[in-house]
Amino acid sequence: MGDDLSADSRAVRDVADAYVTGLARVDPGIATYLGLPVGQEEMPDLSPEGRDRMDGLSRATLVDLDRAEQAAVGPLAPAERRCGRLLRERLQADLAVSTDDEYLREIVNVYGLQQRVQDIFQLMPTSTADDWAAAARRMSRVSQTLDGLRESLTRGLDTGHFVAAPRQVRVIADQLDAWIRDADGRGWYAGFCADADVPAPLRSELDRSAALATAAAAGMRDWLRADYLPKAEAQPDGVGADRYRTWARFWTGAELDLHETYGWAWGEYRRIRAEMRAEAESVLPGATPREAMHHLDRHGEAVDGAEAVRLRLQGWMDEALDELDGTYFELAPPVRVVESAIAPAGSGSAAYYTPPSVDFSRPGRTWLPTQGRTRFPLWSLRSVWYHEGVPGHHLQLAQWRHLSDQLSTYQAGLGGIDACTEGWAMYAERLMDELGHLRRPGERLGFLDWQMLRAVRVLVDIGVHLALDLPHDAPVGAGQAWTPGLAKEFLAVHSGQSAEFVDSEIGRYLGLPGQAVSYKLGERAWLEGRAAAEAAHAGRGERLDLKSWHTAALSLGPLGLDDLQDELAQLQAEENPPLRPRHHRDGMETRVSNGPTEAEGGSLL
Structure with a gap:
């Protein structure tokens, strides 16, 4: 049974879209991320006053949301219910x-400064x-x-209580230093503007602005090292259980049983380790997984040069689109456009994805940090690009953009939750393994290596922040506290x-407590949701049509972990997708009149 999308059932989604309009005015980085013509010459305000304005908007929106839901006659339509939740x-x-005043110690190497003062320029139009x-x-701001x-x-x-850990301070200072030294010492901003084909007066303005921005980054770097770091040296690396729960909810949309999650992750770790041992044997008989991976690094297929990789x-994503569309997914033409790109200097080491603008004038892009490398072994990259591109982050986030006028601009652009998005991307990797797309030597070992990393992330993230012990059969640190x-x-x-x-x-x-657990927990929710749908169909003597299920699931929009499990379970009873992709778009209705989450940074590996 499809959703009621009548005009009088949009009250909740209108509240959500009004929130986006307000947020775009408060934070110009949000407007640029969404491709909205608001504040395109402004920069985000990271001061306490800027945070207060955002919090005031959030509180007012909650009041408006309560009113809209209370005014509804009868049960909310499913689309309204999901948006409201x-x-x-x-x-x-x-x-x-x-x-909890967490923003007063927000120093992180991803989802932080890079997105605020560097990536914002990469998302801007630069054609005229x-x-x-x-x-x-x-840039001058x-x-x-x-x-x-x-x-x-x-x-x-000044409070003495809200201080970042010294490791994080050093990481960010080094990141700023990399920006300053980029482009042969001229700085990242100068390098960004270097190829601009503009009149001489504008060239001079760009050069001045780039120099100002680089000087500001240098000043911030020096202040962190000279003033902030000495006062942070006594801070512990872990945040403790209370702070961790606040952040874990932020990244997952769920209240987690941290000890149950920690124990479950050890089970996943042992399962994946056994699979890796078997796969390593097929790559290099008698080798351990590490030995097999080193062998692949040295002797496996590789490409030379950033442009070549x-x-x-790009070829992998194009091939995946051709093979999956019409068989396991139903894709609208705008969703079929995705670009690969090389990440700028000073990026973290993990690959990442930035979604298209709401009108698709800026395409979705995957980004590969080279970290100074010129040779790129391919055995571990293919599953990464299934995760970041197709059928991973790109298909999900671009589908939400495509349905923005049926969902809400908030759902399509800003409401993403890592457990939902990263969980889908991990599900996408596993799907491609199930479909037999990891064919070349070592590619499945690469897939398992990334699976192992995500399982270890849960162990490390919870273990370090809560100072838990490793089990006595752990191969490293047995019986010790993390x-x-x-x-x-x-x-x-x-x-x-x-x-x-x-x-x-x-x-x-250490800088993003709770974020690392979202991958495996999100994957578990997506797999359990599909299993529930398969069981329901089997009970009726039917076989689940994965194309229909994927289309329906990706059309739900973002949801927190608890809500996602509920909604995926309900899909088993629906004959049609809750929202159907439209293959012809005659303009974009965004319902935005004035044009950490992960919204500003896209999605990470």
Whole structure:
């Protein structure tokens, strides 16, 4: 039974879209991310006053949401119910972070400064002189954003309680240093503007703005090292159970039983380890998984050069689109457009994805950080691009954009929850393995290596932040309490990735408590949802049509982990997708009149 999409059933979605309109005015980074013509010359305000404005909007929206739901006559239509559940849960989770003053110590190597003061420029249009003029004016205001962040961090220091861990401070200072040294010492901003074909006066303005932005980054780097770091040295790396629960809810949309989750992850770790041993034997008889992966690095198929690997990644996504559309997915033409790109200097080590604008004028893109490498073994990359591109993040997030006028602009653009999006991307990797797409030597070992990383993430993330013990049969640190050093050793033993990648991962876990568990927990929800649908169909003597189920599932929009499980279970009883993709778009109705989550940074590996 399909949803009632009549005009008088949009009250809740209208509240959600009004929130997007307000948020785009408060935070110009959100407007750029969505491709809305609002504040394109402005930068986000990271000061305490900026946070207060966002919190005020969230509280007012919750009041409006209550009124809209209470005014409804009869049960809410399914589309309204899902939007209301998502909006309320996300606003409450975000306000909980503010209530705990977590933003006063927000220093992280992903979902942080990079998205605020670097990626925002990569998402801007740059095809005309007017576009570059807007970029120049925005770039001249980078210092204001960094000053606001410094104000928030200083307030945290002054309280004595809201101070980031020293490891995170060093990571961000080093990240800023990489931006400053990029483009042969001219800085990332100068490199970004280098190829702009603009008149001489605008060229001078771009150069001045780039120099100002680079100087501001240098000032922030120096302040972190000289002033902030000495006051942070005594801070513990772990955040403790209470802070961890706040953040875990923010990333998953669920109240987790952390000890149950920790125990379940050990079971996943042991299962994957056994599979990896068997797969390593098929790659190199008698080899351990690590030995087999090192063999593949040295002797497996590889490509040389950043442009060559970019083209290979693009080819993989194009092939996947051709093979899956019409068989396991029903894709609208705009969703079939996705681009591969090389990530800028100073990015984290993990690949990531940025979704299209709401009108698809900016395409979805996958990003590969090269980390200075020029040779790229392929054995571990294919499943990554199934995760980041097709059928992973791109199919889900682009489908939400495509249905933005049927869902809401909030659901399509800002309401994503990592457990839902990263869980889908992991499900997509597994689906491609099930369909036999990991055919070349080592590709399935690469898939399992990433699976192992996600299982270890749960162990490390919960273990370090809650100072839990490793079991006595653990191959590293048996019976000891988790520490960052032990986490690094454990991860290095169980990953085929570089030492630089491992270091970046540890910084990521420490800076984003709760985010790392969203991958495996989200995958579990998606797999259980499909299993429930398969069981329901089998009970009726039928076989689940995966194309219909995938279309229906991707059309639900984003949901928190608890709500996602409920909604996927209900799909088994529906004969048609809740919202159907439209193959012809005569313009985009966004319902946005004035044009951490993961919204500003896209989705990570």
